[in-house]
Amino acid sequence: MYSQGRSSAMRTAVSAILIVFLLSVQAQAARYDVGGSSGWGFSTGNWASGKNFKAGDILIFNYDPSLHNVVEVDANGYKGCSSSAKAKTYSSGKDRIKLVKGKHYFICSFAGHCGGGVKIEVNAL
Known part of the structure; x- marks a missing residue:
């Protein structure tokens, strides 16, 4: 009976350590509302400037889907405001995108929007 209690206590301790580890890893990921309280749109401008993004962080794009969308493009698509097939x-209006390490480029593909500033570049470390 003593060994069963000891085994059970060991499993409980290991489970507790695992839970603490998973919570700490999850807590390290930041959530960012793109464009702040204004959301994804023409006021997004330099929103990403000065922020330190990391792999695992989540970008949340809030917008009216009848007015905007979000397209993840490459560097050329970002510079030229174009997207490939x-x-x-x-296009949900409440898009959540988890970042992986590296550069990410997002534009709105509605006519004139990207050129009007509805685009961001993010580098996740």
């Missing part, structure tokens, strides 16, 4: 397009 392979580009991932989001």
Whole structure:
């Protein structure tokens, strides 16, 4: 009976350590509302400037889907405000995108919007 109690206590301790570890890893990921309280739109401008993004962080794009969308493009698409057929397009108005390490480029593909500033570049470390 003593060994069963000891085994049970060991399993409980290991479970507790695992839970603390998972919570600490999850707590390290930041959530960012793109554009702040104004959301994704023409006021987004330099929103990403000065922020330190990390792999695992989540970008939350809030917008009216009848007015905007979010397209993840490559560097050329960002510079030229264009997207390819392979580009991932989001259109829910409440898009959540988890960052992986590296540069990410997002634009709105509605006519004139990207050129008007509805685009961001993010580098996740």
